[in-house]
Amino acid sequence: MDPRSEVLLRQAELFQGSVLLAGLPADDLLGKLPNAHGWCWHAGDQAVLDARFEGRCHFGVNVPEQAFETAVLFVPKARDLTDYVLNALASRLAGRELYLVGEKRSGIEAAAKQLSPFGKPRKVDSARHCQLWLVTVENAPQAVTLESMAQRYKVDLEDGPLTVVSLPGVFSHGRLDRGSALLLQHLDKLPSGEVLDFGCGAGVLGAAVKRRYPHNNVTLLDVDAFATASSRLTLAANGLEGEVLTGDGIDAAPMGLSTILSNPPFHVGVHTDYLATENLLRKARQHLKNGGELRLVANAFLRYQPLIEEHLGVCAVKAQGQGFRVYRAKREKK
Numbered sequence: 001m002d003p004r005s006e007v008l009l010r011q012a013e014l015f016q017g018s019v020l021l022a023g024l025p026a027d028d029l030l031g032k033l034p035n036a037h038g039w040c041w042h043a044g045d046q047a048v049l050d051a052r053f054e055g056r057c058h059f060g061v062n063v064p065e066q067a068f069e070t071a072v073l074f075v076p077k078a079r080d081l082t083d084y085v086l087n088a089l090a091s092r093l094a095g096r097e098l099y100l101v102g103e104k105r106s107g108i109e110a111a112a113k114q115l116s117p118f119g120k121p122r123k124v125d126s127a128r129h130c131q132l133w134l135v136t137v138e139n140a141p142q143a144v145t146l147e148s149m150a151q152r153y154k155v156d157l158e159d160g161p162l163t164v165v166s167l168p169g170v171f172s173h174g175r176l177d178r179g180s181a182l183l184l185q186h187l188d189k190l191p192s193g194e195v196l197d198f199g200c201g202a203g204v205l206g207a208a209v210k211r212r213y214p215h216n217n218v219t220l221l222d223v224d225a226f227a228t229a230s231s232r233l234t235l236a237a238n239g240l241e242g243e244v245l246t247g248d249g250i251d252a253a254p255m256g257l258s259t260i261l262s263n264p265p266f267h268v269g270v271h272t273d274y275l276a277t278e279n280l281l282r283k284a285r286q287h288l289k290n291g292g293e294l295r296l297v298a299n300a301f302l303r304y305q306p307l308i309e310e311h312l313g314v315c316a317v318k319a320q321g322q323g324f325r326v327y328r329a330k331r332e333k334k
Contacts, residue, residue, distance in 0.1 A: 003128035075102030081169030094140035165233035193258030203231030
């Protein structure tokens with residue numbers, strides 16, 4: 001059981017009614033709170049929760065339409081995402097209770113201050129290195145649209161500027177990160193065919209490739225619903241078409257790919273997690289056709305090259321700079 005869930009269950013009497021658990025972990029909390037429902041935006045967590053508690057967890061970037069009497073937000077890593085979700089919840093809870101739970105190292109005390117516009121926050125419990133905060137919503141806000149919180153920026157490419165639309169909670173929100181900037185400089189001579197932007201974030205790689213290679217079909221894949229919503233907005237802002245998928249890792253990707261591009265994440269929340277990238281490298285050849293290519297940018301300290309060569313084929317360092325390396329490998333026949 002996640003320690004944040006354990007803190008909630010210490011106060012279980014507060015959550016026996018119709019409660020919405022936003023950003024909940026994939027544990028047994030819904031089993032302990034029979035009248036609760038979830039709201040999830042992580043495809044992997046959603047798959048686990050849906051398998052165990054079918055029909056009790058809403059997936060997506062918008063608050064569920066069904067009524068709820070109380071809500072709990074499990075604090076996200078990104079402050080702007082916390083603002084968006086708190087606004088969505090508080091707009092539906094005039095005169096009722098809104099809770100915030102999180103680990104101390106995730107910044108729960110700072111996040112609790114984001115409750116202040118709705119009323120006077122107070123700490124309810126502290127245990128398991130976590131805190132539980134409460135506000136009675138005295139000042140219910142007008143709900144804001146997610147798109148109104150988007151940040152737009154331009155990326156200068158050889159064929160002209162690309163507009164990127166970034167939503168709260170998405171990696172490198174509102175700016176181009178150094179890894180993606182390096183990979184964008186090395187997208188030459190991509191094979192024709194099906195291209196995958198793995199861990200697409202706001203869709204900058206997928207959109208750049210689609211515009212440079214318009215005859216290639218491009219799929220953008222991410223585990224996070226806010227990321228794939230951003231990618232759809234980025235494609236639309238540039239008049240481009242592509243398939244956007246929300247799924248848990250490379251297993252959700254199509255087969256027969258000519259190219260996999262990725263600036264893969266290695267952080268989930270406050271925890272470091274290399275699993276999604278390592279799974280990508282182990283299974284890339286299953287999704288690539290013969291001669292298909294993996295082109296990946298990563299922090300130079302991450303030892304991905306031996307793993308790529310073990311599972312895919314000879315791996316070359318195509319470029320490096322500012323602490324990043326671009327790796328290139330082709331699927332070899334076995």
